[in-house]
Amino acid sequence: MNKLQAMEVFVRVVETGGITRAADSLRLPKATASTLLQKLEGALRVKLLNRTTRRVSVTADGAAYYDRCVAILTQLRETEEALAQQHATPQGRLRVDVPTLMARCVIVPALPDFFARYPGIELELGCSERHADLIEEGIDCALWSGKLEDSSLIAHPVGQLYFATCAGPGYLAAHGQPRHPRDLKQHQCINHFSPRTGEIFNWVFEKDAARISAALKGHIALNDENSYVAAAEAGLGVAQVPAFIFKEASERGTLELVLGDWLADPLPLQLVYPQNRHLSGKIRVFVDWIAELFREHDGIQLRSTLRRP
Numbered sequence: 001m002n003k004l005q006a007m008e009v010f011v012r013v014v015e016t017g018g019i020t021r022a023a024d025s026l027r028l029p030k031a032t033a034s035t036l037l038q039k040l041e042g043a044l045r046v047k048l049l050n051r052t053t054r055r056v057s058v059t060a061d062g063a064a065y066y067d068r069c070v071a072i073l074t075q076l077r078e079t080e081e082a083l084a085q086q087h088a089t090p091q092g093r094l095r096v097d098v099p100t101l102m103a104r105c106v107i108v109p110a111l112p113d114f115f116a117r118y119p120g121i122e123l124e125l126g127c128s129e130r131h132a133d134l135i136e137e138g139i140d141c142a143l144w145s146g147k148l149e150d151s152s153l154i155a156h157p158v159g160q161l162y163f164a165t166c167a168g169p170g171y172l173a174a175h176g177q178p179r180h181p182r183d184l185k186q187h188q189c190i191n192h193f194s195p196r197t198g199e200i201f202n203w204v205f206e207k208d209a210a211r212i213s214a215a216l217k218g219h220i221a222l223n224d225e226n227s228y229v230a231a232a233e234a235g236l237g238v239a240q241v242p243a244f245i246f247k248e249a250s251e252r253g254t255l256e257l258v259l260g261d262w263l264a265d266p267l268p269l270q271l272v273y274p275q276n277r278h279l280s281g282k283i284r285v286f287v288d289w290i291a292e293l294f295r296e297h298d299g300i301q302l303r304s305t306l307r308r309p
Helices: 003-016 019-026 030-044 060-085 100-117 169-175 181-186 225-233 243-252 281-296
Strands: 049-051 056-058 092-098 121-127 141-145 153-161 163-167 190-192 203-207 210-214 220-222 239-242 267-274
Touching (some): 003 019, 003 030, 003 049, 092 100, 092 281, 100 121, 100 225, 141 153, 220 225, 225 239
Parallel strands (some): 092 121
Antiparallel strands (some): 163 239
16 A cells, blocks of 8 residues: 555545545546555554545544644655755646636736746646635635635735726717716616625725725626626626726727726735645746736736826
């Protein structure tokens, strides 16, 4: 029995709550994972897991053993990577989740530079608006915006996400330009709701010391970023889109800035990963690369080019 591999399987089973999910995340056959667990319990002469047809749970002895396994495996990985970094650049599989629009417009076009620097990394880029379960889905890190609510994750700030209030030229020609946020009560507004909670987000505006946060009427609400931008470009109403998206759309002539002297609060952008995962060399270079990319990207920094009061 490969005891280190068995320990890794055991740790992943505890974290994911199932042998199948653990085996999938480690890219092992389920039979191999089950055999390793059985041999580990046999060698220790202790029952580590309670198994039912629906779920696997950890015993009291298993919980204590899990803590020790995490510490041992983390120390081993850190030692191996410290030695490897003295002689080679980071390499191997790196699974990252990012928002769809950010991937399409900012990250993917810049990836040739990333691979030129780190040719040994095999990047798996998941694109969605949801906050995935990083441990259960085997994700190394994820790019999230907004306040971090999960205390089991560690966050590395990498920038700010700014927004522009805008509408299609056809809509503005038909309905006129709003001059103040209160004018939006007379307009159709494209609302955005959370794909996780279903809550429709308030609209937020700031100018000097004034701050306005309000729910606005609209005949459509969307939870997908691509569809939300498409609705604005189709002339369905006023929208608040990420500044890097507005930059591209304004250059194409499909969106125009409105209320440019009223700015929405920026959201923090952060790369997050589980507390029990150390910051590996692969994750570290990706964090640094993303932070550098965002600092230099004109679309991300578009707030400096918006009209100011």
